[in-house]
Amino acid sequence: MKLYNLCIHELHEKLKKKEVSSIELTEAVLERIERLDETLHAFITVTAEDALSAAKDADARISSGDELTPLTGIPISIKDIFCTKDIPTTCASGILKDFIPPYDSTVVKRLKEAGAVIVGKNNMDEFAMGSSTENSAFNITKNPWSPDKIPGGSSGGSAAAVAAGESFASVGTDTGGSVRQPAALCGVVGMKPTYGRISRYGMIAFASSLDQAGPVTKDVKDAAIILGVIAGHDPLDSTSINKPVPNYLESVQGDIKGLKIGIPKEYFIEGVGKEVADAVKDAALAMEKEGAVVKEVSLPHTEYAVATYYVVATAEASSNLARYDGVKYGYRIDEPNDLMDMYCRTRDEGFGAEVKRRIMLGTYVLSAGYYDAYYKKACEVRTLIRNDFDEVFKVVDLILAPTSPTPAFGIGEKKNDPLQMYLSDIFTIPCNLAGLPGISIPCGFSEEGLPIGMQFIGRSLAEDLILKAGACYQGITDWHLMSPSL
Amino acid sequence: MKITKQEVEHVALLARLRLTEEEKELYLGQLDKILSYVEKLSELDTAGIEPTTHSFPISNPYREDVVKPSLPRDNVLQNAPQKEKGCFKVPRIIEDN
Numbered sequence: 001m002k003l004y005n006l007c008i009h010e011l012h013e014k015l016k017k018k019e020v021s022s023i024e025l026t027e028a029v030l031e032r033i034e035r036l037d038e039t040l041h042a043f044i045t046v047t048a049e050d051a052l053s054a055a056k057d058a059d060a061r062i063s064s065g066d067e068l069t070p071l072t073g074i075p076i077s078i079k080d081i082f083c084t085k086d087i088p089t090t091c092a093s094g095i096l097k098d099f100i101p102p103y104d105s106t107v108v109k110r111l112k113e114a115g116a117v118i119v120g121k122n123n124m125d126e127f128a129m130g131s132s133t134e135n136s137a138f139n140i141t142k143n144p145w146s147p148d149k150i151p152g153g154s155s156g157g158s159a160a161a162v163a164a165g166e167s168f169a170s171v172g173t174d175t176g177g178s179v180r181q182p183a184a185l186c187g188v189v190g191m192k193p194t195y196g197r198i199s200r201y202g203m204i205a206f207a208s209s210l211d212q213a214g215p216v217t218k219d220v221k222d223a224a225i226i227l228g229v230i231a232g233h234d235p236l237d238s239t240s241i242n243k244p245v246p247n248y249l250e251s252v253q254g255d256i257k258g259l260k261i262g263i264p265k266e267y268f269i270e271g272v273g274k275e276v277a278d279a280v281k282d283a284a285l286a287m288e289k290e291g292a293v294v295k296e297v298s299l300p301h302t303e304y305a306v307a308t309y310y311v312v313a314t315a316e317a318s319s320n321l322a323r324y325d326g327v328k329y330g331y332r333i334d335e336p337n338d339l340m341d342m343y344c345r346t347r348d349e350g351f352g353a354e355v356k357r358r359i360m361l362g363t364y365v366l367s368a369g370y371y372d373a374y375y376k377k378a379c380e381v382r383t384l385i386r387n388d389f390d391e392v393f394k395v396v397d398l399i400l401a402p403t404s405p406t407p408a409f410g411i412g413e414k415k416n417d418p419l420q421m422y423l424s425d426i427f428t429i430p431c432n433l434a435g436l437p438g439i440s441i442p443c444g445f446s447e448e449g450l451p452i453g454m455q456f457i458g459r460s461l462a463e464d465l466i467l468k469a470g471a472c473y474q475g476i477t478d479w480h481l482m483s484p485s486l
Numbered sequence: 487m488k489i490t491k492q493e494v495e496h497v498a499l500l501a502r503l504r505l506t507e508e509e510k511e512l513y514l515g516q517l518d519k520i521l522s523y524v525e526k527l528s529e530l531d532t533a534g535i536e537p538t539t540h541s542f543p544i545s546n547p548y549r550e551d552v553v554k555p556s557l558p559r560d561n562v563l564q565n566a567p568q569k570e571k572g573c574f575k576v577p578r579i580i581e582d583n
Contacts (some may be wrong), residue, residue, distance in 0.1 A: 098565075099565055100564065100565060102557055102561035102564060102565075103557065103561075194542070195541045196542045196544065209539060209540050209541065235549060238544070239540070239542070241542060241544070242547075301530075303526075304527060304530065306523075307523060307524045307526050307527050308527065310520065310524065311524060311527075322502075326567060327567075327574050327576055328565070328566060328574055329565035329566065329567075330565070330567070331567070332567035332568070336577050337577075338577050338578075338579075339576060339577050339579050340502075341504075341577075342576070342577055343502040344502050344503060344504035345504050347501075347503050347504075348503050348505060348506075348509075351503075353512075356505075356513070357513060357516060360494070360497055360498065360501060360503070360513055361517055361520060361521075363500050363501040364489070364493070364497045364517065364521075367497060367500060373528075374524065374527075376537055377527050377528070377532065378524075379537030379538055379539055380532035380535040380537045380538075381527050381530055382538040383535050383536055383538040384530065384532070384535060386538055386541065418516055418519075418520065419519055419520055419523055422520075433538075433541070434541060435541025435542055436541075460542070
């Protein structure tokens with residue numbers, strides 16, 4: 001077993017026993033990046049020097065016998081959407097290509113305080129808008145399992161880096177599936193906690209009522225470790241939830257006897273790959289053997305989720321992205337004729353095609369004469385989608401469903417058909433609209449050798465329960481132990 | 487068609503995007519297709535349904551009204567495309583009389 005294949009909880013034990021140093025771990029990961037990332041493109045920025053210096057500090061704390069956190073000295077990476085003080089934060093956009101934040105996002109601050117070693121910033125779709133990481137202004141991230149396939153998106157760099165052993169974990173963001181879908185397509189674990197569980201301070205905004213940070217890790221126990229560090233109330237985010245954070249490492253223990261799991265029939269429709277449907281059904285049987293009670297449930301408004309999402313998310317995005325005006329930070333065109341010229345050309349040149357498309361759509365649905373027909377209507381349907389979940393959670397404890405209807409598709413395959421691309425998020429979007437926690441877990445491989453993922457969805461703030469179910473599943477299967485041969 | 491070229495131009499102006507002719511044509515077709523798909527929402531009767539704009543019931547979190555430290559001005563200006571005398575510099579917006 002190579003060092004870079006190990007999980008955080010295994011490395012933590014080795015660090016404690018001084019079998020390995022943080023410097024060695026950091027060098028192992030940096031070597032992986034050096035060797036692989038020229039073709040994989042999972043990183044936008046690599047911070048080797050800062051990482052080695054943080055690793056040295058961690059080693060000093062370990063040898064002096066200081067109390068360690070589960071993340072002390074562990075090399076991780078961060079999606080390039082989180083502000084990192086004095087380190088470029090581009091959001092994979094031309095408009096922010098030279099942006100250097102003067103402060104750390106709360107997520108990064110908490111990871112640093114826990115002693116994590118940050119090795120770099122992961123590639124993504126520009127402003128997190130995409131399902132394939134093909135919309136990055138820099139490079140297209142490749143799927144570590146097959147270089148001609150997309151890694152999923154928008155946190156494609158995070159998932160590819162963790163799958164390839166270029167970092168031991170990453171933190172991504174999930175607005176409509178952007179952590180869970182790439183995790184599923186790269187064969188790693190990806191979690192979107194309850195909306196508000198993790199502070200959004202310093203996380204570049206896409207759709208503020210849906211955006212939520214979440215861990216990308218090799219296994220469920222590692223997700224519990226990262227979540228425990230980054231979750232919790234933050235006075236700097238007025239939408240962050242002021243409730244205590246449970247000890248998630250305790251949550252992942254214990255059996256699931258009597259746990260009621262619902263399988264939504266609307267998630268096994270035409271368009272879902274047979275291999276995906278079979279893998280999820282096999283997982284349900286495995287959970288049943290462990291004592292869970294599995295039953296079919298119905299989420300009748302599932303088919304309206306994508307339409308609802310692309311109205312709500314683009315409306316919010318068009319408003320959030322108004323801040324990129326060439327005045328305070330970011331790109332500005334040379335020699336504008338006047339202020340209007342500066343705004344319009346800066347934004348046309350600075351944003352990529354998908355971002356402009358979504359700004360256009362969002363501006364349209366909010367514009368006079370269309371607001372009621374599109375935006376208000378979508379917000380009402382969002383209520384119906386939430387109500388579906390409320391009803392189902394009266395009879396089951398959690399939901400089990402496919403994460404993505406298919407394994408990874410080919411690079412370029414959906415690039416020119418935005419609607420087809422949007423439909424690939426059909427099973428992840430409802431969770432965001434309802435604000436519920438979800439976790440994607442590897443549950444098999446296609447005949448082609450591509451990873452398949454399934455997700456558990458829980459009630460609001462039931463992170464502990466979905467982690468427990470996930471850990472139980474990983475205790476009886478070994479899909480999460482597979483790694484691509486790179 | 488759900489959307490016309492004039493509407494694409496109007497929306498681009500509202501969004502402060504100077505689109506090329508090719509972009510206008512491209513977005514016209516793509517937005518039309520997306521809006522036709524979104525039309526499926528009208529199949530649902532939502533009379534009497536309260537709209538959801540936020541998934542968690544939090545409103546108006548207050549804090550004590552006390553002065554707290556903020557970023558030094560140099561840091562605030564460090565990413566400005568143009569600056570002068572501690573201010574953001576923009577093209578002239580007031581005409582000479």
